[in-house]
Amino acid sequence: MMFVFVVQSQQVDRQKVVVEVGTGTWCPSCPAVVDIIHDLQNAGYDIAVVKYHINDNYQNAESVTRKIYYDFPWYPTTYYDSNHIGYDDWATYSVHESYYLDRISTPSSFSIDLEVDNVNETSLEGTIILDKVDTYNGDNLVLHVALTESHIPDNWHGETEVNYCERSMFPDGHGSVLDFSGGDQLLVPFNFDIDSEWVLENMEITYFIQDNDTKEILQADFIDVGEYILGISDASENSKGQVFPNPANDIISIVSNGQTSISNIQIIDVTGRLVYQQANYSTSININSLKSGIYMISYLEDSVSKSAKFIKK
Numbered sequence: 001m002m003f004v005f006v007v008q009s010q011q012v013d014r015q016k017v018v019v020e021v022g023t024g025t026w027c028p029s030c031p032a033v034v035d036i037i038h039d040l041q042n043a044g045y046d047i048a049v050v051k052y053h054i055n056d057n058y059q060n061a062e063s064v065t066r067k068i069y070y071d072f073p074w075y076p077t078t079y080y081d082s083n084h085i086g087y088d089d090w091a092t093y094s095v096h097e098s099y100y101l102d103r104i105s106t107p108s109s110f111s112i113d114l115e116v117d118n119v120n121e122t123s124l125e126g127t128i129i130l131d132k133v134d135t136y137n138g139d140n141l142v143l144h145v146a147l148t149e150s151h152i153p154d155n156w157h158g159e160t161e162v163n164y165c166e167r168s169m170f171p172d173g174h175g176s177v178l179d180f181s182g183g184d185q186l187l188v189p190f191n192f193d194i195d196s197e198w199v200l201e202n203m204e205i206t207y208f209i210q211d212n213d214t215k216e217i218l219q220a221d222f223i224d225v226g227e228y229i230l231g232i233s234d235a236s237e238n239s240k241g242q243v244f245p246n247p248a249n250d251i252i253s254i255v256s257n258g259q260t261s262i263s264n265i266q267i268i269d270v271t272g273r274l275v276y277q278q279a280n281y282s283t284s285i286n287i288n289s290l291k292s293g294i295y296m297i298s299y300l301e302d303s304v305s306k307s308a309k310f311i312k313k
Contacts, residue, residue: 011107011134015221016048017100018208020079021164022072025056025156032091033076034159039093045100048206048222049164050146058165062146065173066166070215081106081217082210109134110209110219117189119229119270121200125191128207132184140212142175145190151202164204168192178209201226201270201294226294227309229270241306243297247313250288254281256301265299287312 019037023030040047052063054072070079078085080099089095113129128143147170150163170176170190178186194200208220242255254262265285267276275290281299290312298307 011109012111014104014106014108015112015219016046017081017103018206018217018220019047019049020066021051022054022067022075022077023051024054024075025154025162027075028157030076031157031159033078036093036096040096040100046104047100048220050148050166050206051164052166058162062169062173063166082215108219109136112207112209112219112221114205114207114221114223116228122194123191124194128188128190130178130186130188130209132180138211138213141178142210142212143178143188143207144175144210145170145205145207147192148204148206149198149202150204167198175210199293226270239306241297241299241308243308243310247311248287249313250286251284252287252310253284254299260302263300265297268296270294
């Protein structure tokens with residue numbers, strides 16, 4: 001008697017839903033979508049946002065390429081994993097929510113991950129890891145890697161900043177062609193040149209697989225560059241510190257119960273460089289000499305190692 005064992009593949013959960021928005025700071029209606037996206041994020045929904053600016057100071061070759069790809073019909077125009085919200089519903093929260101819920105509940109034949117290999121003030125390099133975990137019949141797949149920036153000061157129609165602004169896409173707005181014919185895993189290296197005017201710690205990377213025949217986005221995820229580089233998002237509760245005020249201008253203080261001994265203070269920037277150290281702590285730390293950005297502070301509290309992220313204005 002011969003036994004035949006069949007190993008079955010299985011689809012996986014969707015990691016993130018990509019919300020792509022055609023927008024511009026000249027657009028008086030666009031803040032309505034900004035508010036909806038903010039509400040979705042506050043609700044804890046797994047979205048990755050990329051905003052393509054058209055006809056303003058943030059427009060670039062990649063945003064124009066994506067405009068042509070989707071043929072933006074109006075502004076703001078919004079897509080959930082490429083599903084376009086119609087004109088009558090573009091500013092309705094419940095419709096945006098229903099689009100999200102439909103996509104996040106749709107399983108995927110792919111998983112996707114990212115590793116940062118090198119980062120400094122002028123460049124960011126990494127690798128996208130793609131696994132095909134189940135059968136997929138389409139053969140016109142591309143990988144998009146979008147570098148976005150948030151907290152860009154800009155006064156426009158009641159808003160005070162621009163968020164998730166697409167700054168660059170690797171290798172361009174057309175993406176990288178994917179070919180799984182040689183195996184179920186692909187490693188795709190990427191790199192970005194960092195403009196001196198961009199704030200690296202305020203940037204995000206959204207990466208996603210798209211079928212160019214259907215335009216459906218099949219799997220996606222994103223990282224917050226500052227938090228990823230600082231590596232404190234996975235800290236245990238016992239090792240989490242706290243400083244105030246946060247954000248701060250010149251002085252920060254470490255939060256404690258007043259009965260502890262605090263020592264061995266170190267501050268590290270987003271490139272991993274030690275920029276400040278202090279053997280013992282009294283009541284405050286002067287950070288006036290630090291540049292604006294995100295930093296990690298680590299210290300010993302009664303011999304327990306703790307760390308916290310703070311923003312220097």
